[in-house]
Amino acid sequence: MSHAVAAAPPVKDEFSPFQAMADRFEAAADYLKLDKGVRDVLRTPDRELTVAIPIHMDSGELRVFTGYRVQHNFLRGPCKGGIRFAPDVNLDEVRALAAWMTWKCSIVGIPFGGGKGGVICDPKLLSQGELERITRRYTASIMDILGPDRDVPAPDVGTNEQTMAWIMDTYSMHVRRTSTAVVTGKPLNLGGSKGRREATGRGLMFAMREALKTMKDMPAQARIAVQGAGNVGGIGALLLHREGHKIVALSDERGAIHAPTGLDTPAVIAWLDEQARQPKEKRKFLDSYPGEHLTPKEKLLEIECDVLVPAAVENQITSRNVDRIKARLIVEGANGPTTAVADEVLDRRGIVVVPDILANAGGVTVSYFEWVQDRMGYFWTEEVVNARLEQTMVSSFAEVHSTAKKCGVSLRKAAYILALDRVATVYRQRGIFA
Numbered sequence: 001m002s003h004a005v006a007a008a009p010p011v012k013d014e015f016s017p018f019q020a021m022a023d024r025f026e027a028a029a030d031y032l033k034l035d036k037g038v039r040d041v042l043r044t045p046d047r048e049l050t051v052a053i054p055i056h057m058d059s060g061e062l063r064v065f066t067g068y069r070v071q072h073n074f075l076r077g078p079c080k081g082g083i084r085f086a087p088d089v090n091l092d093e094v095r096a097l098a099a100w101m102t103w104k105c106s107i108v109g110i111p112f113g114g115g116k117g118g119v120i121c122d123p124k125l126l127s128q129g130e131l132e133r134i135t136r137r138y139t140a141s142i143m144d145i146l147g148p149d150r151d152v153p154a155p156d157v158g159t160n161e162q163t164m165a166w167i168m169d170t171y172s173m174h175v176r177r178t179s180t181a182v183v184t185g186k187p188l189n190l191g192g193s194k195g196r197r198e199a200t201g202r203g204l205m206f207a208m209r210e211a212l213k214t215m216k217d218m219p220a221q222a223r224i225a226v227q228g229a230g231n232v233g234g235i236g237a238l239l240l241h242r243e244g245h246k247i248v249a250l251s252d253e254r255g256a257i258h259a260p261t262g263l264d265t266p267a268v269i270a271w272l273d274e275q276a277r278q279p280k281e282k283r284k285f286l287d288s289y290p291g292e293h294l295t296p297k298e299k300l301l302e303i304e305c306d307v308l309v310p311a312a313v314e315n316q317i318t319s320r321n322v323d324r325i326k327a328r329l330i331v332e333g334a335n336g337p338t339t340a341v342a343d344e345v346l347d348r349r350g351i352v353v354v355p356d357i358l359a360n361a362g363g364v365t366v367s368y369f370e371w372v373q374d375r376m377g378y379f380w381t382e383e384v385v386n387a388r389l390e391q392t393m394v395s396s397f398a399e400v401h402s403t404a405k406k407c408g409v410s411l412r413k414a415a416y417i418l419a420l421d422r423v424a425t426v427y428r429q430r431g432i433f434a
């Protein structure tokens with residue numbers, strides 16, 4: 001005899017990135033009055049691939065790593081999005097990151113859908129040879145769903161230009177021709193774009209500049225705390241310093257430094273660059289940089305400042321610390337740094353948030369420029385790349401801002417409304433293939 005079991009309501013997990021994406025998605029879909037079927041189409045990832053990556057380690061041991069590639073949506077064009085190498089990567093996170101790419105590409109109006117990949121590994125504990133073997137085997141295993149017209153990866157946490165070069169080469173060897181447009185964020189010699197490395201930080205700087213213009217009583221020289229000193233936070237901090245702002249705190253994976261009157265940002269970034277060139281066992285982190293330190297390093301989020309830039313990973317501003325945030329403006333360099341619960345509190349407290357899917361979209365925007373240049377075989381000057389990036393960020397911010405004003409909602413909700421509306425329109429025009 002079978003017993004009917006009442007389905008338990010889904011447990012809401014504040015720290016699930018996919019839940020965080022879905023909560024914002026539902027709020028925007030409610031506003032747009034999308035019916036259930038359309039919501040299901042837009043929310044559900046189109047394809048999810050999990051692959052085993054067997055590798056001979058330098059020690060001779062054979063180990064199997066796990067890799068993912070999620071293609072969330074390709075209605076607006078090939079899937080686009082980075083590949084993350086990190087010990088805690090999981091399918092829920094990759095799924096969320098893929099969906100965020102769909103919304104991000106839609107907001108900045110570039111002809112891509114969203115995808116994301118990940119490999120569970122700790123790049124800091126792997127040799128160059130091991131990293132190369134993991135990257136090549138992972139690429140070969142997801143080959144069938146990659147391609148300049150299908151799915152175009154890029155760097156993300158734990159991967160870089162070298163990783164992209166290996167992906168490009170592995171793909172090219174399989175298709176028997178050099179196919180540069182299969183990945184972006186490549187070295188310049190291999191079809192990379194000028195300005196791509198700095199693009200996310202530069203885009204963030206433009207987004208902050210536009211946001212500051214819309215706020216009353218913000219100082220021309222803002223005090224900014226930056227969490228994360230990598231490709232987004234480090235470069236972002238340097239560009240914001242050059243714009244005349246004061247970086248009052250900066251953190252990396254081991255430490256956070258603090259100077260209420262402003263850090264010597266160029267010196268800190270030069271020191272970090274020097275450390276990045278050291279062999280892994282000699283490399284130092286901000287916990288050994290001279291000066292005042294914040295402990296634990298997450299205290300950086302709560303210090304006295306005008307602008308907070310979370311530019312590390314997900315789930316940093318949460319129900320646990322949101323009441324202690326002192327910044328009046330948050331510009332999200334990372335993907336998913338604020339949980340949906342914390343968002344509501346920030347809204348109530350009148351703290352303005354430039355959401356990730358707008359604030360960090362400079363990276364994928366210049367990835368698009370790189371893909372276009374590869375396909376044309378004609379490369380642009382850095383001035384042209386930067387000017388087009390600025391144009392894209394300024395107009396995208398203006399569209400999100402005016403939607404927020406018109407609908408009486410936060411910038412985050414406005415960004416989702418715009419993004420979803422555009423993808424839903426394309427869906428209606430294309431219809432369903434059956």
Ligand code: GLU
Nearest residue numbers: 081082154156363364367
């Ligand atoms: N990983 C970056 C992001 O999250 C860049 C993606 C891309 O350029 O495709 O936006």
